[in-house]
């Protein structure tokens with residue numbers, strides 16, 4: 144068991160990678176796959192919990208425990224630091240402090256809390272509504288007060304760019320850092336120049352969310368690094384690809400009475416077992432247990 148906290152690992156990953164790529168994993172197995180291919184940090188998307196685990200749109204209908212269930216599963220399966228989408232923090236000041244404690248206990252390394260009203264929307268959808276700058280600063284203070292590990296990272300997300308414009312977004316981000324936020328998440332930004340304006344005045348690491356089919360172009364890591372971005376988020380890329388592949392297979396089975404055509408889309412049994420370290424478990428059964436029931 145590592146003595147270094149998850150929060151410390153996340154901070155280390157931000158310091159050592161320029162920028163740090165953070166990939167969304169909607170379940171434990173996805174987390175294992177991302178770790179195996181060499182990723183350094185993972186993300187649990189709020190939309191991912193709502194869509195994939197519960198079958199709901201990302202409109203503020205999930206709660207702390209819904210998210211903690213997925214956090215526990217992912218952090219049990221992977222040793223990589225996990226950034227968690229905590230939406231608006233799920234309540235008032237004391238609720239937010241509890242959110243930080245419970246996420247930490249569940250093994251999360253970091254979370255982001257946004258300045259939308261509780262009935263939130265996806266950051267890349269129209270008609271978002273924000274709480275005041277002061278109310279968001281209180282959310283951050285509550286989050287800092289809730290830390291049970293000083294190294295746990297609280298990222299303040301501002302959705303202001305789309306609703307109030309770039310100047311207001313910059314002003315809010317500055318206020319959030321003054322309120323104690325460890326890092327900043329600049330949501331739904333359109334240009335590299337705008338990112339640069341953030342990183343110029345914000346003295347803590349800034350995250351860019353490069354989600355698909357949204358408001359932000361598919362800037363590369365190189366481009367984002369050139370404007371001082373420290374973290375690049377791909378919240379749902381794996382999920383979207385998995386969904387498309389599964390849909391193709393489901394249709395194929397129905398249409399053709401067989402899955403034969405879809406086999407090339409599938410991960411093989413051997414690959415699956417390799418990822419799960421299956422054979423080591425099997426060997427353990429033989430080595431450790433004598434009763435038939437165990438075998």
Ligand SMILES: C[C@](O)(C(=O)O)[C@H](CC(=O)O)C(=O)O
Nearest residue numbers: 188189190265266267354378
């Ligand atoms: C990052 C995000 O908050 C998420 O829940 O993954 C979403 C992503 C998306 O809907 O594409 C967001 O609001 O940007």
Ligand SMILES: [Mg+2]
Nearest residue numbers: 188189190228
């Ligand atoms: Mg979200």
